[in-house]
Amino acid sequence: MLRCSDNLPTTLYxxxxxxxxxxxxIEQHGVPGIQLMLKASRALLSTLEIQWPDCRELQVFCGKGNNAGDAYLLAALAIERDYKVQLWQVGDVPQRGDALAARERAIAAGVSVKAWQGEQPTKGVIVDGLLGTGLQGEVRPRFADAIGAINRSGLPVLAVDVPSGLCSDSGQILGDAVHASVTVCFIGLKRGLFTGAAADCVGHLYFSDLEAPSTAYQNQVPAARHLRLDDCLSALPARARSAHKG
Incomplete structure (x- = not known):
């Protein structure tokens, strides 16, 4: 189920x-990684259709990690739905695993894939599948250049799982970060989507647990919880109608 910002889980990881x-x-419940990627790509497409129902063109930026895999499969789905899709490969291509399989599916579906050479996107919705939660240290120059091009474009941006360059634990910008219009987060909400500079980068937040079994969460104690206004208000004592702030 796809959940939006007014109906998110309170648990953060x-x-x-x-x-x-x-x-x-994947290992204990027998769900192949590529199947999770397919579910993520469907959640991304659903979000696109909700947020930008008139959009028929995508500019998809990919790195080589698993969030790039989600973006590759989104590109393949979009081609099947008669979107015009240009996929820009930034840096190395995936060499193994589910991300490579996803890239091969995108190419087989007819997605146009080009190595990014500094082109400035000028139309459509940008999909940010550059960098994910595995980012360590500051964004490397090639990716920083791509992030700069995305931010300068003025186009709406859909970020896959976390805006590229934003630390998913702290919300710190690691040198440079995508300023997304919408972010779709998967499996568990990341703590860094609610802290630090996240408010400048995340945009409207959606979440999908990718139909992960509830038992998968039993051994993970949430790192934090985010508070909802209604929960905070309910903890306050009732105020008399004649009360005055003084």
Whole structure:
């Protein structure tokens, strides 16, 4: 189920915890990684159709990690729905695993894939599948250049799982970060989507647990919880109608 910002879970996790959740779903519950990517790509497409129902063109920026895999499969789905799709590969291509399989599916579906050479996108919706939760240290120059091009474009941006360059644990900008219009987060909400500079980067937040079994979460104690206004108000004592702030 796809949930939006007014109906999100309150539990927040670190990147390490979400990787453990992902591994649990794959290894203990027998869900192939590529199947999780397909579910993520469908959630991304649903979000696109909700947020930008008139959009028929995508500019998809990919790195080589698993969030790039989600973006590759989104591109393949979009081609099947008669979108015009240009996929820009930034840096190395995936060499193995589910991300490589997703890239091959995108190419087989007819997605146009080009190595990004500094082109400035000028139309459509941009999909940010550059960097995910595994980012360590500041964004490398090639990716920083791509992030700069995305931010300068003025186009709406859909970020896959976390805006590229934003630390998913702290919300710190690691040198440079995508300023997304919408972010779709998967498996578990990352703590860094609610802290630090996240408010400048995340945009409207959607969440999908990718139908992960509830038992996968039993051994993970949330790293934090985010408070809802209604919960805070309910904890306050009732105020008399004649009360005055003085």
């Amino acid at each position: 670190t990147a390490e915890q979400v990787r453990a959740l992902d591994a649990c779903v």
